[in-house]
Amino acid sequence: MVSIHRTDISMTGNLMRSNSQCIIVIKELTKDYYNIRAVDHISFCIRKGEIFGFLGPNGAGKTTTVRMLVGLTRITFGEAFICGYDVVRDYRRVRELIGVVPDASNMYSDLTCMENLIFSAKMYRIPRNKRRNKAEELLKFFGLWKYRNTKFKYLSKGLKRRLTIAASLVHDPKVLFLDEPTTGLDVMGRRALWKKLLILRDNGITIFLTTHNVHEAFQLSDRVAIINKGKIVAIGSPSELQRKFSVREVLEISFYPNDIGPSDLYNFVDGAIRVNRKNDHLEIILQDEIRVLKGLLEFAKKTNHSITMIRLRGADAEDLFIRIIGEENA
Protein backbone atom coordinates (compact mmCIF):
# COMPACT_ATOMS: atom_id res chain seq x y z
CA MET A 1 0.00 0.00 0.00
CA VAL A 2 1.15 3.46 -0.72
CA SER A 3 0.33 6.05 1.85
CA ILE A 4 0.89 9.64 0.95
CA HIS A 5 1.54 12.30 3.57
CA ARG A 6 2.51 15.56 2.04
CA THR A 7 2.78 18.76 3.92
CA ASP A 8 2.10 21.61 1.60
CA ILE A 9 2.20 24.79 3.53
CA SER A 10 4.57 26.58 1.20
CA MET A 11 1.55 28.13 -0.47
CA THR A 12 0.49 29.44 2.92
CA GLY A 13 3.78 31.20 3.55
CA ASN A 14 3.77 32.82 0.15
CA LEU A 15 0.23 33.94 0.58
CA MET A 16 0.88 35.51 3.97
CA ARG A 17 3.83 37.44 2.60
CA SER A 18 2.26 38.51 -0.64
CA ASN A 19 -1.40 39.07 0.05
CA SER A 20 -2.43 42.10 2.00
CA GLN A 21 -6.07 41.11 1.54
CA CYS A 22 -5.87 38.59 4.40
CA ILE A 23 -8.67 39.10 6.89
CA ILE A 24 -7.59 36.22 9.13
CA VAL A 25 -3.93 35.50 9.75
CA ILE A 26 -2.93 32.46 11.77
CA LYS A 27 0.69 31.96 12.82
CA GLU A 28 2.00 28.78 14.41
CA LEU A 29 -1.28 28.23 16.24
CA THR A 30 -0.96 25.34 18.68
CA LYS A 31 -3.22 23.75 21.27
CA ASP A 32 -2.28 21.14 23.84
CA TYR A 33 -4.82 19.40 26.03
CA TYR A 34 -2.62 18.05 28.81
CA ASN A 35 -0.20 15.86 26.85
CA ILE A 36 -2.28 15.64 23.66
CA ARG A 37 -1.46 18.07 20.86
CA ALA A 38 -4.79 18.86 19.19
CA VAL A 39 -3.48 21.58 16.87
CA ASP A 40 0.14 21.60 15.88
CA HIS A 41 1.76 24.86 14.73
CA ILE A 42 -0.67 25.65 11.94
CA SER A 43 -0.20 28.79 9.85
CA PHE A 44 -2.31 30.12 7.05
CA CYS A 45 -4.26 33.15 5.97
CA ILE A 46 -7.80 33.69 4.78
CA ARG A 47 -8.58 36.29 2.16
CA LYS A 48 -11.31 38.85 2.49
CA GLY A 49 -14.60 37.74 0.94
CA GLU A 50 -13.79 34.08 0.37
CA ILE A 51 -15.37 30.91 1.63
CA PHE A 52 -12.54 29.05 3.27
CA GLY A 53 -13.22 25.37 3.78
CA PHE A 54 -11.46 23.78 6.73
CA LEU A 55 -11.67 20.10 6.07
CA GLY A 56 -10.53 17.16 8.11
CA PRO A 57 -11.59 13.85 9.61
CA ASN A 58 -13.17 13.71 13.06
CA GLY A 59 -10.69 14.71 15.76
CA ALA A 60 -8.34 16.42 13.31
CA GLY A 61 -8.41 19.74 15.18
CA LYS A 62 -10.98 21.72 13.16
CA THR A 63 -13.28 22.72 16.02
CA THR A 64 -10.34 23.40 18.34
CA THR A 65 -8.90 25.78 15.75
CA VAL A 66 -12.19 27.65 15.43
CA ARG A 67 -12.63 27.79 19.19
CA MET A 68 -9.16 29.30 19.57
CA LEU A 69 -9.89 31.89 16.90
CA VAL A 70 -13.16 32.98 18.51
CA GLY A 71 -11.78 32.93 22.05
CA LEU A 72 -13.66 29.97 23.50
CA THR A 73 -10.48 27.96 23.93
CA ARG A 74 -7.16 29.26 25.18
CA ILE A 75 -4.20 29.22 22.80
CA THR A 76 -1.18 27.20 23.94
CA PHE A 77 1.23 28.76 21.45
CA GLY A 78 1.14 30.99 18.41
CA GLU A 79 -1.06 33.89 17.50
CA ALA A 80 -3.98 34.80 15.31
CA PHE A 81 -5.36 38.04 13.97
CA ILE A 82 -8.79 38.87 12.62
CA CYS A 83 -9.09 42.16 10.72
CA GLY A 84 -5.71 43.02 12.22
CA TYR A 85 -6.83 42.49 15.83
CA ASP A 86 -5.14 39.97 18.08
CA VAL A 87 -7.76 37.36 19.02
CA VAL A 88 -6.42 37.14 22.59
CA ARG A 89 -5.51 40.72 23.43
CA ASP A 90 -8.36 42.40 21.55
CA TYR A 91 -10.96 39.69 22.08
CA ARG A 92 -13.87 42.08 22.60
CA ARG A 93 -13.13 44.00 19.40
CA VAL A 94 -12.73 40.70 17.52
CA ARG A 95 -16.12 39.51 18.74
CA GLU A 96 -17.74 42.62 17.33
CA LEU A 97 -16.35 41.68 13.92
CA ILE A 98 -17.19 37.99 13.85
CA GLY A 99 -20.27 35.82 13.88
CA VAL A 100 -19.97 32.29 15.21
CA VAL A 101 -22.18 29.31 14.50
CA PRO A 102 -21.09 26.45 16.75
CA ASP A 103 -21.56 22.80 15.84
CA ALA A 104 -24.64 22.60 18.07
CA SER A 105 -27.52 25.07 17.76
CA ASN A 106 -27.48 26.83 21.12
CA MET A 107 -30.08 29.59 21.08
CA TYR A 108 -32.34 30.18 24.08
CA SER A 109 -34.95 27.45 23.95
CA ASP A 110 -37.77 29.36 25.65
CA LEU A 111 -37.47 32.43 23.44
CA THR A 112 -39.19 32.72 20.06
CA CYS A 113 -37.20 33.18 16.86
CA MET A 114 -37.89 36.90 16.91
CA GLU A 115 -37.00 37.24 20.61
CA ASN A 116 -33.76 35.32 20.13
CA LEU A 117 -32.68 37.63 17.32
CA ILE A 118 -33.65 40.76 19.21
CA PHE A 119 -31.74 39.50 22.25
CA SER A 120 -28.67 38.90 20.07
CA ALA A 121 -29.03 42.37 18.59
CA LYS A 122 -29.17 43.83 22.11
CA MET A 123 -26.03 41.99 23.09
CA TYR A 124 -24.24 43.49 20.09
CA ARG A 125 -25.46 46.94 21.19
CA ILE A 126 -27.47 47.53 18.03
CA PRO A 127 -29.63 50.64 18.55
CA ARG A 128 -33.12 49.86 19.84
CA ASN A 129 -34.89 51.28 16.76
CA LYS A 130 -32.91 49.05 14.39
CA ARG A 131 -33.14 45.73 16.25
CA ARG A 132 -36.59 44.68 15.07
CA ASN A 133 -35.91 45.63 11.45
CA LYS A 134 -32.70 43.64 11.44
CA ALA A 135 -34.43 40.65 13.02
CA GLU A 136 -37.23 40.81 10.44
CA GLU A 137 -34.75 41.06 7.59
CA LEU A 138 -32.86 37.98 8.79
CA LEU A 139 -36.00 35.97 9.47
CA LYS A 140 -37.15 36.62 5.93
CA PHE A 141 -33.73 35.90 4.41
CA PHE A 142 -33.54 32.53 6.14
CA GLY A 143 -37.17 31.59 5.45
CA LEU A 144 -38.10 31.77 9.12
CA TRP A 145 -40.69 34.53 8.93
CA LYS A 146 -43.64 32.25 9.50
CA TYR A 147 -41.87 30.80 12.57
CA ARG A 148 -41.11 34.22 14.08
CA ASN A 149 -43.37 33.59 17.06
CA THR A 150 -42.39 29.95 17.52
CA LYS A 151 -40.16 29.08 20.43
CA PHE A 152 -36.71 27.81 19.51
CA LYS A 153 -37.30 24.49 21.26
CA TYR A 154 -40.20 23.66 18.92
CA LEU A 155 -38.23 24.18 15.69
CA SER A 156 -36.91 21.33 13.56
CA LYS A 157 -33.16 20.72 13.44
CA GLY A 158 -32.81 22.49 10.09
CA LEU A 159 -34.78 25.54 11.26
CA LYS A 160 -32.75 25.69 14.48
CA ARG A 161 -29.60 25.71 12.40
CA ARG A 162 -30.93 28.53 10.23
CA LEU A 163 -31.89 30.60 13.26
CA THR A 164 -28.47 30.05 14.83
CA ILE A 165 -26.84 31.32 11.64
CA ALA A 166 -29.27 34.25 11.49
CA ALA A 167 -28.38 35.21 15.08
CA SER A 168 -24.70 35.22 14.21
CA LEU A 169 -25.37 37.74 11.41
CA VAL A 170 -27.44 40.18 13.38
CA HIS A 171 -24.55 42.65 13.77
CA ASP A 172 -23.33 42.42 10.15
CA PRO A 173 -20.06 40.65 10.94
CA LYS A 174 -17.08 40.78 8.61
CA VAL A 175 -16.24 37.13 9.22
CA LEU A 176 -18.60 34.23 9.81
CA PHE A 177 -17.33 31.04 11.46
CA LEU A 178 -19.43 28.00 10.73
CA ASP A 179 -18.59 24.79 12.55
CA GLU A 180 -20.08 21.78 10.77
CA PRO A 181 -23.17 23.78 9.76
CA THR A 182 -24.92 21.03 7.80
CA THR A 183 -24.36 18.10 10.12
CA GLY A 184 -27.67 16.31 10.61
CA LEU A 185 -29.49 18.21 7.87
CA ASP A 186 -31.23 16.43 5.02
CA VAL A 187 -30.22 17.03 1.39
CA MET A 188 -32.80 19.77 0.87
CA GLY A 189 -31.82 21.58 4.05
CA ARG A 190 -28.15 21.28 3.20
CA ARG A 191 -28.62 22.64 -0.33
CA ALA A 192 -30.76 25.53 0.92
CA LEU A 193 -28.09 26.44 3.45
CA TRP A 194 -25.33 26.27 0.84
CA LYS A 195 -27.30 28.68 -1.32
CA LYS A 196 -27.60 31.14 1.55
CA LEU A 197 -23.88 30.89 2.30
CA LEU A 198 -23.01 31.70 -1.30
CA ILE A 199 -25.26 34.77 -1.16
CA LEU A 200 -23.56 35.87 2.06
CA ARG A 201 -20.16 35.43 0.42
CA ASP A 202 -21.33 37.50 -2.55
CA ASN A 203 -22.37 40.19 -0.06
CA GLY A 204 -18.76 40.42 1.10
CA ILE A 205 -18.77 38.26 4.22
CA THR A 206 -15.72 36.06 4.68
CA ILE A 207 -16.78 32.56 5.67
CA PHE A 208 -14.64 30.11 7.61
CA LEU A 209 -16.37 26.79 7.16
CA THR A 210 -15.25 23.71 9.04
CA THR A 211 -16.60 20.43 7.80
CA HIS A 212 -15.79 16.77 7.47
CA ASN A 213 -17.97 16.61 4.37
CA VAL A 214 -15.57 16.57 1.45
CA HIS A 215 -18.19 17.42 -1.17
CA GLU A 216 -19.42 20.36 0.88
CA ALA A 217 -15.91 21.77 1.24
CA PHE A 218 -15.05 21.33 -2.42
CA GLN A 219 -18.36 22.59 -3.77
CA LEU A 220 -18.66 25.67 -1.59
CA SER A 221 -15.16 26.84 -0.89
CA ASP A 222 -12.95 29.20 -2.83
CA ARG A 223 -10.02 27.62 -1.00
CA VAL A 224 -9.71 24.56 1.17
CA ALA A 225 -7.25 23.68 3.92
CA ILE A 226 -7.05 20.06 4.93
CA ILE A 227 -6.10 19.38 8.53
CA ASN A 228 -5.08 15.99 9.82
CA LYS A 229 -3.83 15.15 13.31
CA GLY A 230 -3.58 18.86 14.08
CA LYS A 231 -1.43 19.71 11.06
CA ILE A 232 -2.29 21.38 7.78
CA VAL A 233 -1.51 18.81 5.11
CA ALA A 234 -2.76 20.71 2.08
CA ILE A 235 -4.12 24.11 1.21
CA GLY A 236 -5.32 25.67 -2.01
CA SER A 237 -8.32 26.08 -4.26
CA PRO A 238 -10.24 22.88 -5.03
CA SER A 239 -8.83 22.86 -8.58
CA GLU A 240 -5.27 23.47 -7.32
CA LEU A 241 -5.59 20.57 -4.92
CA GLN A 242 -7.02 18.34 -7.61
CA ARG A 243 -4.08 19.18 -9.87
CA LYS A 244 -1.46 18.82 -7.18
CA PHE A 245 -2.74 15.58 -5.69
CA SER A 246 -4.28 14.19 -8.82
CA VAL A 247 -5.78 10.78 -8.39
CA ARG A 248 -6.20 9.35 -11.81
CA GLU A 249 -8.74 6.68 -11.36
CA VAL A 250 -10.68 4.43 -9.07
CA LEU A 251 -11.18 0.77 -9.83
CA GLU A 252 -14.40 -0.87 -8.70
CA ILE A 253 -14.30 -4.64 -8.53
CA SER A 254 -16.38 -7.48 -7.17
CA PHE A 255 -15.52 -11.14 -6.74
CA TYR A 256 -17.38 -14.39 -6.52
CA PRO A 257 -17.71 -15.61 -3.87
CA ASN A 258 -18.22 -12.16 -2.44
CA ASP A 259 -16.23 -12.75 0.75
CA ILE A 260 -13.21 -10.57 0.10
CA GLY A 261 -12.35 -7.72 2.42
CA PRO A 262 -9.84 -4.89 1.84
CA SER A 263 -7.27 -6.59 4.08
CA ASP A 264 -7.29 -9.72 1.89
CA LEU A 265 -5.98 -7.69 -1.03
CA TYR A 266 -3.22 -5.80 0.78
CA ASN A 267 -0.41 -8.11 -0.34
CA PHE A 268 -1.51 -8.05 -3.96
CA VAL A 269 -2.28 -4.42 -4.77
CA ASP A 270 0.82 -2.42 -3.89
CA GLY A 271 0.04 -0.05 -6.74
CA ALA A 272 -3.02 1.20 -4.86
CA ILE A 273 -3.41 4.08 -2.47
CA ARG A 274 -6.30 2.53 -0.61
CA VAL A 275 -8.85 -0.24 -0.80
CA ASN A 276 -12.35 0.34 0.59
CA ARG A 277 -15.42 -1.83 0.75
CA LYS A 278 -18.41 -0.05 -0.72
CA ASN A 279 -21.76 -1.88 -0.64
CA ASP A 280 -21.30 -5.09 -2.64
CA HIS A 281 -17.96 -4.25 -4.23
CA LEU A 282 -14.45 -3.09 -3.43
CA GLU A 283 -13.09 0.29 -4.43
CA ILE A 284 -9.40 0.65 -5.15
CA ILE A 285 -7.90 4.11 -5.45
CA LEU A 286 -5.19 3.67 -8.04
CA GLN A 287 -1.72 4.97 -8.32
CA ASP A 288 -0.33 2.40 -10.73
CA GLU A 289 -3.22 0.68 -12.47
CA ILE A 290 -1.10 -1.90 -14.31
CA ARG A 291 0.44 -3.19 -11.08
CA VAL A 292 -2.98 -3.26 -9.41
CA LEU A 293 -4.58 -5.18 -12.27
CA LYS A 294 -1.75 -7.70 -12.30
CA GLY A 295 -2.05 -8.09 -8.55
CA LEU A 296 -5.81 -8.62 -8.72
CA LEU A 297 -5.51 -11.28 -11.38
CA GLU A 298 -2.85 -13.03 -9.32
CA PHE A 299 -5.09 -12.82 -6.25
CA ALA A 300 -8.11 -14.25 -8.08
CA LYS A 301 -6.04 -17.13 -9.43
CA LYS A 302 -4.40 -17.96 -6.10
CA THR A 303 -7.58 -17.81 -4.04
CA ASN A 304 -9.83 -19.37 -6.64
CA HIS A 305 -12.17 -16.38 -6.89
CA SER A 306 -13.71 -15.12 -10.09
CA ILE A 307 -14.05 -11.46 -10.96
CA THR A 308 -17.71 -10.70 -11.62
CA MET A 309 -17.47 -6.96 -12.20
CA ILE A 310 -14.63 -4.56 -12.90
CA ARG A 311 -15.05 -0.89 -13.74
CA LEU A 312 -12.82 2.19 -13.90
CA ARG A 313 -14.09 5.60 -12.97
CA GLY A 314 -12.58 9.05 -12.41
CA ALA A 315 -11.60 10.11 -8.91
CA ASP A 316 -13.93 12.41 -7.00
CA ALA A 317 -13.26 14.87 -4.16
CA GLU A 318 -13.62 12.12 -1.59
CA ASP A 319 -10.91 10.05 -3.26
CA LEU A 320 -8.70 13.12 -3.31
CA PHE A 321 -9.30 13.72 0.38
CA ILE A 322 -8.42 10.13 1.22
CA ARG A 323 -5.25 10.41 -0.79
CA ILE A 324 -4.21 13.65 0.92
CA ILE A 325 -4.85 12.68 4.52
CA GLY A 326 -3.28 9.28 4.05
CA GLU A 327 -4.13 5.72 4.76
CA GLU A 328 -4.51 5.57 8.54
CA ASN A 329 -7.24 8.19 8.76
CA ALA A 330 -9.32 7.08 5.83
Add this chain to the structure above:
Amino acid sequence: MKPGTISWGLLFPIAFTLAFMVRRGGLTPWLAPGMVSLSIFFGSTSMSAMSIVFERRIGSFERLLLYPASYTCVALGKTLSSFFMGILSSLPVLALIFIILKNSIVINPVLLVIALITTTFLSSSFGVLMSFLVKDPSQVMVVFNLIRFPMMFLSDILIPASSMPQALIPIMLLQPLTYITELLRYSITSYYDLVPPTISLIVTIVSSLILIITTGYIIEKQRP
Protein backbone atom coordinates in the same frame (compact mmCIF):
# COMPACT_ATOMS: atom_id res chain seq x y z
CA MET B 1 -37.99 28.84 35.85
CA LYS B 2 -36.68 25.33 36.58
CA PRO B 3 -38.35 23.10 39.22
CA GLY B 4 -35.25 23.32 41.43
CA THR B 5 -35.48 27.10 41.45
CA ILE B 6 -39.17 27.04 42.40
CA SER B 7 -38.84 24.42 45.12
CA TRP B 8 -35.61 25.64 46.74
CA GLY B 9 -35.80 29.31 45.81
CA LEU B 10 -39.47 30.11 46.42
CA LEU B 11 -41.24 27.35 48.33
CA PHE B 12 -38.54 26.40 50.80
CA PRO B 13 -38.13 29.88 52.40
CA ILE B 14 -41.91 30.36 52.61
CA ALA B 15 -42.37 26.90 54.13
CA PHE B 16 -39.56 27.59 56.60
CA THR B 17 -41.14 30.89 57.63
CA LEU B 18 -44.59 29.30 57.98
CA ALA B 19 -43.07 26.53 60.09
CA PHE B 20 -41.72 29.10 62.54
CA MET B 21 -45.07 30.89 62.57
CA VAL B 22 -47.02 27.83 63.68
CA ARG B 23 -44.59 26.67 66.35
CA ARG B 24 -44.97 27.68 70.01
CA GLY B 25 -43.67 31.20 70.44
CA GLY B 26 -44.26 31.96 66.76
CA LEU B 27 -42.21 34.18 64.53
CA THR B 28 -40.34 36.64 66.76
CA PRO B 29 -38.95 40.04 65.66
CA TRP B 30 -35.46 38.63 66.20
CA LEU B 31 -36.13 35.65 63.94
CA ALA B 32 -38.03 37.49 61.20
CA PRO B 33 -35.04 39.18 59.47
CA GLY B 34 -33.33 35.79 59.35
CA MET B 35 -36.27 34.46 57.35
CA VAL B 36 -35.89 37.35 54.88
CA SER B 37 -32.17 36.68 54.49
CA LEU B 38 -32.91 32.98 54.09
CA SER B 39 -35.41 33.70 51.29
CA ILE B 40 -32.98 36.03 49.54
CA PHE B 41 -30.11 33.59 49.90
CA PHE B 42 -32.00 30.51 48.75
CA GLY B 43 -33.92 32.40 46.03
CA SER B 44 -30.91 33.99 44.37
CA THR B 45 -28.51 31.07 44.72
CA SER B 46 -31.11 28.59 43.42
CA MET B 47 -31.67 30.76 40.37
CA SER B 48 -27.99 31.03 39.54
CA ALA B 49 -27.41 27.37 40.29
CA MET B 50 -30.08 26.15 37.92
CA SER B 51 -29.67 28.66 35.12
CA ILE B 52 -25.89 28.78 34.86
CA VAL B 53 -25.23 25.07 35.28
CA PHE B 54 -27.96 24.21 32.73
CA GLU B 55 -26.82 26.87 30.28
CA ARG B 56 -23.27 25.60 30.50
CA ARG B 57 -24.50 22.08 29.86
CA ILE B 58 -26.62 22.90 26.80
CA GLY B 59 -24.08 25.33 25.33
CA SER B 60 -26.06 28.57 25.53
CA PHE B 61 -23.58 29.94 28.06
CA GLU B 62 -20.88 29.73 25.38
CA ARG B 63 -23.08 31.84 23.13
CA LEU B 64 -23.00 34.49 25.84
CA LEU B 65 -19.20 34.37 25.81
CA LEU B 66 -19.21 35.10 22.08
CA TYR B 67 -20.82 38.50 22.54
CA PRO B 68 -18.48 41.49 22.79
CA ALA B 69 -18.61 41.74 26.57
CA SER B 70 -15.87 41.26 29.14
CA TYR B 71 -15.93 38.18 31.35
CA THR B 72 -16.62 40.39 34.37
CA CYS B 73 -19.59 41.84 32.50
CA VAL B 74 -20.93 38.32 31.88
CA ALA B 75 -20.56 37.59 35.60
CA LEU B 76 -22.38 40.83 36.41
CA GLY B 77 -25.22 40.00 33.99
CA LYS B 78 -25.70 36.58 35.56
CA THR B 79 -25.63 38.15 39.02
CA LEU B 80 -28.39 40.57 38.03
CA SER B 81 -30.71 37.78 36.84
CA SER B 82 -30.26 35.99 40.17
CA PHE B 83 -30.72 39.32 41.94
CA PHE B 84 -34.27 39.69 40.60
CA MET B 85 -35.10 36.18 41.70
CA GLY B 86 -33.70 36.91 45.17
CA ILE B 87 -35.84 40.04 45.49
CA LEU B 88 -38.89 38.15 44.19
CA SER B 89 -38.53 35.34 46.71
CA SER B 90 -38.06 37.77 49.60
CA LEU B 91 -41.36 39.58 48.92
CA PRO B 92 -43.83 36.93 50.22
CA VAL B 93 -41.72 36.47 53.37
CA LEU B 94 -41.52 40.25 53.90
CA ALA B 95 -45.28 40.49 53.44
CA LEU B 96 -45.88 37.76 56.04
CA ILE B 97 -43.58 39.54 58.48
CA PHE B 98 -45.30 42.91 57.99
CA ILE B 99 -48.71 41.33 58.52
CA ILE B 100 -47.79 39.33 61.59
CA LEU B 101 -45.28 41.58 63.34
CA LYS B 102 -46.42 45.06 62.31
CA ASN B 103 -46.77 46.19 65.91
CA SER B 104 -43.54 44.78 67.22
CA ILE B 105 -40.97 45.82 64.58
CA VAL B 106 -39.45 49.23 63.81
CA ILE B 107 -38.68 49.33 60.13
CA ASN B 108 -36.25 51.81 58.64
CA PRO B 109 -37.68 51.86 55.08
CA VAL B 110 -34.69 53.55 53.42
CA LEU B 111 -32.22 51.24 55.09
CA LEU B 112 -34.46 48.25 54.30
CA VAL B 113 -34.40 49.06 50.58
CA ILE B 114 -30.62 49.56 50.67
CA ALA B 115 -30.21 46.36 52.67
CA LEU B 116 -32.43 44.38 50.32
CA ILE B 117 -30.50 45.58 47.28
CA THR B 118 -27.00 45.08 48.67
CA THR B 119 -27.64 41.80 50.44
CA THR B 120 -29.46 40.31 47.44
CA PHE B 121 -26.59 41.42 45.26
CA LEU B 122 -24.05 39.75 47.56
CA SER B 123 -26.13 36.61 47.75
CA SER B 124 -26.50 36.50 43.95
CA SER B 125 -22.82 37.03 43.29
CA PHE B 126 -22.02 34.27 45.77
CA GLY B 127 -24.46 31.92 43.97
CA VAL B 128 -23.02 32.79 40.57
CA LEU B 129 -19.49 32.08 41.74
CA MET B 130 -20.59 28.77 43.23
CA SER B 131 -22.33 27.84 39.96
CA PHE B 132 -19.02 27.75 38.15
CA LEU B 133 -17.71 25.13 40.52
CA VAL B 134 -20.44 22.61 39.63
CA LYS B 135 -20.67 20.96 36.22
CA ASP B 136 -23.42 18.37 36.48
CA PRO B 137 -27.00 19.77 36.58
CA SER B 138 -28.26 16.65 38.35
CA GLN B 139 -25.92 17.33 41.27
CA VAL B 140 -26.22 21.08 41.46
CA MET B 141 -28.80 21.28 44.27
CA VAL B 142 -27.04 18.59 46.31
CA VAL B 143 -23.76 20.49 46.11
CA PHE B 144 -25.43 23.83 46.78
CA ASN B 145 -27.31 22.50 49.80
CA LEU B 146 -24.13 20.98 51.17
CA ILE B 147 -22.80 24.52 51.26
CA ARG B 148 -25.98 26.48 52.02
CA PHE B 149 -27.21 24.52 55.03
CA PRO B 150 -23.97 24.71 57.04
CA MET B 151 -23.85 28.41 56.16
CA MET B 152 -27.39 28.82 57.43
CA PHE B 153 -26.54 27.22 60.77
CA LEU B 154 -23.23 29.05 61.03
CA SER B 155 -24.80 32.46 60.64
CA ASP B 156 -27.11 34.13 63.12
CA ILE B 157 -30.28 33.32 61.18
CA LEU B 158 -31.52 30.77 63.68
CA ILE B 159 -29.15 31.02 66.65
CA PRO B 160 -28.02 34.37 68.15
CA ALA B 161 -24.30 34.95 68.05
CA SER B 162 -24.35 35.29 71.84
CA SER B 163 -25.55 31.68 72.09
CA MET B 164 -22.94 30.36 69.68
CA PRO B 165 -19.73 28.72 70.95
CA GLN B 166 -16.94 31.29 70.88
CA ALA B 167 -14.88 29.06 68.59
CA LEU B 168 -17.51 29.41 65.87
CA ILE B 169 -17.62 33.22 65.89
CA PRO B 170 -14.62 33.63 63.52
CA ILE B 171 -16.29 31.20 61.10
CA MET B 172 -19.51 33.21 61.32
CA LEU B 173 -17.58 36.34 60.48
CA LEU B 174 -15.97 34.71 57.46
CA GLN B 175 -19.18 33.95 55.61
CA PRO B 176 -21.49 36.38 53.79
CA LEU B 177 -24.79 35.18 55.23
CA THR B 178 -23.88 36.64 58.64
CA TYR B 179 -23.51 40.16 57.20
CA ILE B 180 -26.66 39.73 55.07
CA THR B 181 -28.68 38.76 58.15
CA GLU B 182 -27.16 41.44 60.39
CA LEU B 183 -27.87 44.23 57.91
CA LEU B 184 -31.44 43.08 57.35
CA ARG B 185 -31.95 42.65 61.09
CA TYR B 186 -30.93 46.23 61.76
CA SER B 187 -33.13 47.59 58.97
CA ILE B 188 -36.19 45.67 60.23
CA THR B 189 -35.71 45.79 64.02
CA SER B 190 -33.11 48.54 64.58
CA TYR B 191 -31.06 45.92 66.41
CA TYR B 192 -27.90 44.07 65.49
CA ASP B 193 -26.48 40.98 67.05
CA LEU B 194 -22.81 40.84 66.12
CA VAL B 195 -21.75 43.30 63.40
CA PRO B 196 -22.66 47.02 63.28
CA PRO B 197 -24.76 47.93 60.19
CA THR B 198 -22.09 50.21 58.69
CA ILE B 199 -19.56 47.37 58.76
CA SER B 200 -22.15 44.95 57.37
CA LEU B 201 -22.97 47.36 54.54
CA ILE B 202 -19.31 47.88 53.63
CA VAL B 203 -18.54 44.16 53.79
CA THR B 204 -21.61 43.39 51.69
CA ILE B 205 -20.69 45.84 48.93
CA VAL B 206 -16.97 45.01 48.86
CA SER B 207 -17.61 41.25 48.97
CA SER B 208 -20.07 41.53 46.05
CA LEU B 209 -17.47 43.30 43.93
CA ILE B 210 -14.75 40.81 44.85
CA LEU B 211 -17.03 37.88 44.06
CA ILE B 212 -18.03 39.29 40.65
CA ILE B 213 -14.43 40.02 39.65
CA THR B 214 -13.40 36.55 40.84
CA THR B 215 -16.22 34.98 38.83
CA GLY B 216 -15.08 36.88 35.71
CA TYR B 217 -11.57 35.53 36.28
CA ILE B 218 -12.90 31.99 36.75
CA ILE B 219 -14.97 32.20 33.55
CA GLU B 220 -11.85 33.24 31.65
CA LYS B 221 -9.68 30.57 33.21
CA GLN B 222 -12.25 27.80 32.88
CA ARG B 223 -12.07 27.98 29.10
CA PRO B 224 -10.36 24.75 28.01
